[in-house]
Amino acid sequence: MEISTWTYILVGLSFALYIGIAIWSRAGTTKDFYVAGGGVSPLANGMATAADWMSAASFISMAGLISFMGYDGSIYLMGWTGGYVLLALLLAPYLRKFGKFTVPDFIGDRYYSNVARTVAVVCALFISFTYVAGQMRGVGVVFSRFLEVPINTGVIIGMAIVFFYAVLGGMKGITYTQVAQFCVLIFAFMVPAFFISIQMTDTILPQLGFGAQTSDGVYLLDKLDGLHKELGFAEYTTGTKSKLDIFFITAALMVGTAGLPHVIVRFFTVPKVSDARKSAGYALAFIAILFTTAPAVSAFARTNLIETVSNRAYSELPKWFSNWEKTGLIGFEDKNGDGLVQYVADPKVNELTIDRDIMVLANPEIANLPNWVIALVAAGGLAAALSTAAGLLLVISSSVSHDLLKKQFMPNMTDKKELLAARLSAFVAVCVAGYFGINPPGFVASVVSLAFGLAAASFFPAIILGIFHKRMNKEGAISGMVTGLLITMYYIVRFRLHWIGDEAMSQEANWWFGISPEGFGTVGMLVNFAVSIIISRFTPPPPEAIQEMVEDIRIPSGAGEASGH
Amino acid sequence: MTPKNFDKTAYWRKNLKYLAILLSIWFLVSYVFGIILVDQLNTIRMGGFKLGFWFAQQGSIYVFVILIFVYVRLMNKLDKEFNVNED
Numbered sequence: 150m151e152i153s154t155w156t157y158i159l160v161g162l163s164f165a166l167y168i169g170i171a172i173w174s175r176a177g178t179t180k181d182f183y184v185a186g187g188g189v190s191p192l193a194n195g196m197a198t199a200a201d202w203m204s205a206a207s208f209i210s211m212a213g214l215i216s217f218m219g220y221d222g223s224i225y226l227m228g229w230t231g232g233y234v235l236l237a238l239l240l241a242p243y244l245r246k247f248g249k250f251t252v253p254d255f256i257g258d259r260y261y262s263n264v265a266r267t268v269a270v271v272c273a274l275f276i277s278f279t280y281v282a283g284q285m286r287g288v289g290v291v292f293s294r295f296l297e298v299p300i301n302t303g304v305i306i307g308m309a310i311v312f313f314y315a316v317l318g319g320m321k322g323i324t325y326t327q328v329a330q331f332c333v334l335i336f337a338f339m340v341p342a343f344f345i346s347i348q349m350t351d352t353i354l355p356q357l358g359f360g361a362q363t364s365d366g367v368y369l370l371d372k373l374d375g376l377h378k379e380l381g382f383a384e385y386t387t388g389t390k391s392k393l394d395i396f397f398i399t400a401a402l403m404v405g406t407a408g409l410p411h412v413i414v415r416f417f418t419v420p421k422v423s424d425a426r427k428s429a430g431y432a433l434a435f436i437a438i439l440f441t442t443a444p445a446v447s448a449f450a451r452t453n454l455i456e457t458v459s460n461r462a463y464s465e466l467p468k469w470f471s472n473w474e475k476t477g478l479i480g481f482e483d484k485n486g487d488g489l490v491q492y493v494a495d496p497k498v499n500e501l502t503i504d505r506d507i508m509v510l511a512n513p514e515i516a517n518l519p520n521w522v523i524a525l526v527a528a529g530g531l532a533a534a535l536s537t538a539a540g541l542l543l544v545i546s547s548s549v550s551h552d553l554l555k556k557q558f559m560p561n562m563t564d565k566k567e568l569l570a571a572r573l574s575a576f577v578a579v580c581v582a583g584y585f586g587i588n589p590p591g592f593v594a595s596v597v598s599l600a601f602g603l604a605a606a607s608f609f610p611a612i613i614l615g616i617f618h619k620r621m622n623k624e625g626a627i628s629g630m631v632t633g634l635l636i637t638m639y640y641i642v643r644f645r646l647h648w649i650g651d652e653a654m655s656q657e658a659n660w661w662f663g664i665s666p667e668g669f670g671t672v673g674m675l676v677n678f679a680v681s682i683i684i685s686r687f688t689p690p691p692p693e694a695i696q697e698m699v700e701d702i703r704i705p706s707g708a709g710e711a712s713g714h
Numbered sequence: 715m716t717p718k719n720f721d722k723t724a725y726w727r728k729n730l731k732y733l734a735i736l737l738s739i740w741f742l743v744s745y746v747f748g749i750i751l752v753d754q755l756n757t758i759r760m761g762g763f764k765l766g767f768w769f770a771q772q773g774s775i776y777v778f779v780i781l782i783f784v785y786v787r788l789m790n791k792l793d794k795e796f797n798v799n800e801d
Contacts, residue, residue: 223770227744230775234740237782238733360762368762386767396749421800423790430782437775444771703726706798
């Protein structure tokens, strides 16, 4: 069968599954809508969290990025997994015991202040919108490449599907579709990885094949280092970024992960505190399957690519090359007119341009895998993008209907009305996300780093101090969040987006201490901690009742289910 | 509900001790082995891997998973010991 036939079948089947689950798990109350009724098993929650977390970026782009970055790509691998240790040990059990619906709920109650709640809502909305635009775009891109529909049509199909189960089912619908999406995406990622690992190293597990010998008896990574040296690239296993920068970026991604509202809110859906701990463990275990496979795929794909194209005659390149050339993701320009592909580090001599995303999407074709495997990758990419988009849309809608409307403007709203408001805001959020997917702001790629930086610099310190520092008061927390946020925003807007400041003075050479904008969230976090603690020393301690509440969330017993009151 | 003779200071102190130990290991395998000492560790080989590179792209992630499950076990035991578990 043709690739496109297979793709229609697999994508169609997976979509039918998601819609079926959505109908089966409709939300009847706000509690269903916000926290899936609070009765999700830790294992199911772990899978849902994993799907929520692994986005189009982790599924499609990450392995490709790593294969071009080599060792430097470790920032994503450690950064996007290590945050779960922080989540499990420092946040999830306590927030679960606190027992409310949203992150702004915690900030607002713990710091007995609607100002704090509003700051938290603004952060949550900003982070989630930034992030969701990228997901909808990802949906459009997968559709357009595999089914040859225009990107915009793809975005609209994606919107319709997400609309259906997010608006109908709320968190309940999202949770169970995410469980299905996790299974689809992990299967789709692993099958080609197994195939390629066997092909290249005769080892079934890619994690082991990564360190195994290739058919000529040389270790894969040594071979890759050798190829890199030959072509003038930096050694694959060493990388080029400074240690300090790697340290700060990794920390910003870890802390940002632990501060992302759509991830935190997943731990409100389990019945008990011990379940929150356990489900964080399951979530990371499921995430680790993909994250330990991805670097292996990167190394396989990189070796494969260099060996297939480097110094080969353009006219004799395999068919996948011309297939992907049509999409503009790979390009060849015969600069010296010898008809051979020169792929080298020196940009003056190099004749090959490759988009990073191609490494996962085209990898099965490069490795000559059967058509159904190629189609599977499309279904997996869609599952990854849709599951993350849905989780983010839920945060947006609950921030509006619960944290803004119910908590601030219309406290007397009935549960039924609040549910309607939640559905309406989910609907609006889907439309806005779709709009951004069709007309992506030019800075989407760089604003994702902004989302992580902001989460690290705002939520993480406020929550940690709220749990572990009883004396922390609203003055400290609010000034900490605002300073952390502003300084991080300033740095990224100046040094990444170049919207403010003298452009000539905002280049890499001017970075503070050589820290890149991606890593600056770590500095923002430290500033937040310092400001919070200093200000709280000079202002009155929190009321007695709040201090008791802090004591109470530290003890697991008597958690009950999450509730809005 | 919380038992009457529950010593919350002792419970909390023990919890913090676990956190300190587990987070030190978390820091060690990622930031120390995977970043700060990566060049030194890269002189040691483990099959086809340089050790520092392996920690940065594989080992740290395995340790993260193990850390969370160790934490789950320790805390379940602690909750039982202090009689604040939820069952």
